[in-house]
Amino acid sequence: MSLFRNPFDADSRLSMRCTCGRHASQAEHDRAPDDAGSRVVESAVMRALFPQDSVRRAFIKSVGAGTALAAVSSLFPLGAAKEVFAQPAGPLEKTRLKIGFIPITCATPIIMAHPMGFYGRQGLSVDVVKTAGWALIRDKAIAGEYDAAHMLSPMPLALTLGAGTANAIPWTMPAVENVNGQAITLAMKHKDKRDPRDWKGFKFGVPFDYSMHNYLLRYYLAEHGLDPDTDVQIRSVPPPEMVANMRADNLDGFLAPDPVNQRAVYDGVGFIHTLSKELWDGHPCCAFAASRKFITEMPNTYQALLKAIIQATAYAHDPAHRKEIAAAISTPNYLNQPVTVVEQVLTGTYADGLGNVKQAPDRIDFAPFPWESFAVWIMTQMKRWGQIKGDVDYRKIASEVFLATDAARLMREAGLTPPEGTSQGFSVMGRPFDPSKPEEYLAGFKIRRA
């Protein structure tokens, strides 16, 4: 579900497609890129007031969009919130920032905001620094060398929970970078082994232990009856090293971020078995993350930075901009890949490695809203595979880490209690997930460590 959709549009349809098929929803045809920021505020407030889509729709339908807007404005200073969101409340505490990133297409909004001037427009001078791996980006962010960083969306949760680090450090995730955009790639020699039940003994690569890739691959294997801990080997391999390892016969497959998958195809090393959207359409992957210390000590800088990121994300969300973005970020300074590889990922017209040209316009999408239900799902999987033990206060941690937009923060500042309107159910490989019943969900898996 896109955050840029007009929340007052009663005609907005539940189907994920618009008539032309190129937008995530019909409402996006008339969306102007400039008001994306205020739309985000409106949308977040509406969703916060009416967490259930059906109730919101009924409300808007019965009173009309204009009345709804007026009614909500009387209840909540929407105009002020938009303004505050648009304009930093005070002078920027710091204008020279360093943001670390891993050279993958998930980082697109963070990277492209640099050459395309999104940071500059907020008065920020940002160095985006390429970093060699996830553990390093985490350590550099903890050390304060980076003001904010591109992380995998489970990482801020793991940091806050103290999983995989010496002590728990409160971390936040103000925005999701991308949804979908990953794939399972297998080595060429396995092109006849398309059934996961034949994968016993395979060596798989995932970018990091605390990654959506790890959880999705384990989920996929377990749904096909393979125990990911005993039937196969799953290794943590930095994305840039994956293709080289597959070429050297060191990996049979990987669930990796792009452009790694497309690069394996480009070099004739592997083929794309399935896109991650086939497992869970709309799953989050990477995130824009910052320490709680940063956002509390530098609220204005944080706000300006988040605004730049959300605007860049909105720009990247539009399929019409994807070719331009591909050209801007595939240079040696950023992804360092052939343009065609990045373009195939972003446009969704791609070679699958088996001689077919496939079309998947939603292969990757960019949507910033950090649904708390995503966080809950991630924590169920952390618990499922023994990364965290004992009782987990899912809801509390989800809301502390996944900052459901600046609007919720502004509501708190205005003396209002932000309602619980930040969760939505979804289903992963046909298994429905109810964010209010994580333990029941967890108990429903046959293969699990907890």
Added chain:
Amino acid sequence: MRASSKRWRAPLLSLAVLIVLLAGWHAATRPPAAAVGVDPAYAALVGGAAAGGGQTPVPGPLEVGTQLWHHLQHPFYDNGPNDKGLGLQLGYSIGRVLAGYLLAALVAVPLGFLIGMSPVVYRALDPYIQVLKPISPLAWMPLALYTIRDAGVSAVFVIFICSVWPMLINTAFGVMSVRRDWLNVARTLEVSRLRTVLHVVLPAAAPTIMTGMRISIGIAWLVIVAAEMLIGGTGIGYFVWNEWNNLSISNIICAILFIGVVGMLLDALLARLARLVAYRE
């Protein structure tokens, strides 16, 4: 006439070896014949070899030569923090190596003197040295990153820790094996302790110390590439990592050549310094 022809024999042999190697490389990496009957829309989306059902081959000498020429033409370009010329990257690496190496020398040489001159200190510190010496310098990296909290300083620390041991051990050994006769002569002449150290022990141990320093610089240069591949940012190791990310083997081969040349120059420099302090008994 005979003498000059003998002088040319070795370089000619070197050249012949190079030509044979390049010819072998060229023959081994010649691209296979273009595949027929591939969907052109598909072929446009993948690399040339993948369109024919193969894998992208290792680049040949011509390809690498072109890339090398390109790097030699633009060694110092700077396109922002993630894309700099090879010259700049080598500069960063040499800077880190020298910083760590000089710090190590400042610590190792005085400490080595102390250990070499006092059997008690030697026996007291020996177990520590023996345990710390064989640790791979890269094993220190996570600890350094966690405690120092700065990637650049951590890299310098790793260079320090890897170059300190050969210098320390060689200095101690050199000081210990100064001939007793010379020390006895100094004692008979009632030379002060400091003067003995500076005018007898130091010159006598200098060649051994220099050998240790030469070993250290070699190790430091080996380690910096690996360290920079881990910390990223700048340096020749980062360049190799970044080009690996792009699977650009020809750039990696160029970098390997440059790493070799710089390593050779550093070693030659130390060898020349060693010759300055050499003596014959």
